Ligand SMILES: *[C@@H]1O[C@H](CO)[C@@H](O)[C@H](O)[C@H]1NC(C)=O
Ligand SMILES: *[C@@H]1O[C@H](CO)[C@@H](O)[C@H](O)[C@H]1NC(C)=O
């Protein structure tokens with residue numbers, strides 16, 4: 001009886017959880033061990049003309065605003081996307097360190113496990129797709145709107161998280177895949193200065209060919225021309241229906257995502273996200289913070305069905321060129337042939353199996369770019385860089401494709417352990433606990449394995465020989481496993497990517 005009364009008292013006070021912010025009052029929803037304040041608007045956009053521009057001041061309201069589920073998709077109106085969710089431990093020993101999770105797309109993230117380790121989790125939605133990343137290098141369409149949204153969200157966290165018993169001086173920003181590339185863009189930008197104290201980049205880098213566009217105006221122009229024959233492309237893009245922009249993107253002949261992060265030359269200095277190409281900025285970076293960065297051991301497994309359909313093995317027998325990252329630029333046939341030969345010798349010697357294709361894609365689209373980013377950050381930074389490989393193949397995450405053995409962790413598999421609300425069992429539970437512990441330790445201490453700890457010591461990166469922590473049923477430090485291939489990619493990118501794009505980017 002007493003137990004029952006006590007329980008109802010606790011539930012009803014938690015249920016009443018109303019917080020006062022500068023915008024107005026918010027009511028949270030009690031969850032299992034935490035309280036969620038969802039759908040909080042952190043910025044405004046009032047007109048079609050402003051849809052590609054930086055958002056304005058966050059709205060205010062009277063009375064108590066209820067939590068609400070918002071879904072930001074490719075074709076949402078921009079104001080639908082400028083919302084964040086705050087998940088707060090239902091305990092008393094605050095102030096809590098804060099993890100700000102930057103969504104990569106429109107996926108759902110369940111924060112329960114991380115919040116259970118005594119941190120606040122803030123999930124940030126932002127403009128995505130053409131609305132988030134079209135750029136014409138003019139004031140109406142400067143580019144990078146999605147990343148500028150995240151900066152407004154981080155300012156919101158700085159100014160409001162105290163009301164949620166969060167610590168504004170302990171903020172770690174994290175993302176996965178395109179979300180990781182966006183977080184890396186923040187690290188390279190002068191306008192996000194002092195808004196966070198650590199970063200986590202999972203399976204993505206702004207160095208990846210799918211994350212950054214050198215030809216943003218050409219891409220935006222091509223999209224405009226698919227919609228109208230008028231000469232004023234900016235006007236077409238501003239006045240088109242968002243659904244039409246999104247559906248026409250499918251018709252663009254662009255590899256990977258049609259629109260990514262770009263240099264924005266048009267904005268005045270104080271609003272400019274990136275003034276130069278990422279490689280240049282990474283070399284002279286001076287505003288670094290501690291970071292965790294890594295990849296999954298079989299990133300490319302998510303491409304299995306696509307690679308099967310595309311009948312790549314047949315094409316491969318004739319010509320490799322369709323496989324090369326778009327950003328490699330060759331002056332002549334001879335240069336191209338040299339690179340083909342190197343790649344063929346490395347990956348496809350007497351072997352064009354799907355397994356060989358997956359290894360090639362892992363390196364060409366993910367791992368080699370993450371590794372270059374690790375080396376550059378570690379060289380230019382005084383702060384710790386923690387490098388990992390997630391290699392656990394469990395029951396959660398991407399399901400195995402019939403006929404193709406899943407040898408390691410696919411792209412996004414680690415999210416199934418960090419952000420899942422499924423009940424796991426067996427070894428999966430131990431791996432989940434370890435992941436959550438490493439990640440939340442980094443948020444709390446900017447060190448994933450503070451001593452004393454039952455975890456092995458995670459060495460920081462030595463730029464001359466970056467080693468990494470392999471995370472699976474065991475957790476061990478090891479040599480970077482793909483050194484031979486990395487050497488080849490370093491040479492190829494040194495010759496055929498940076499130097500030439502460096503000229504056109506200026
Ligand atoms: C939208 O309108 C509100 C209220 O008038 C204003 O505070 C805000 O700055 C505007 N947003 C933009 C982007 O102009
Ligand atoms: C093109 O359209 C934009 C947006 O409507 C406008 O600001 C700009 O002045 C136009 N440019 C020309 C050359 O007409």
Ligand SMILES: *[C@@H]1O[C@H](CO)[C@@H](O)[C@H](O)[C@H]1NC(C)=O
Pocket residue numbers: 350351353355356359
């Ligand atoms: C082809 O390469 C894959 C990946 O390295 C390997 O697993 C497979 O055994 C190789 N097959 C042959 C026939 O060499």
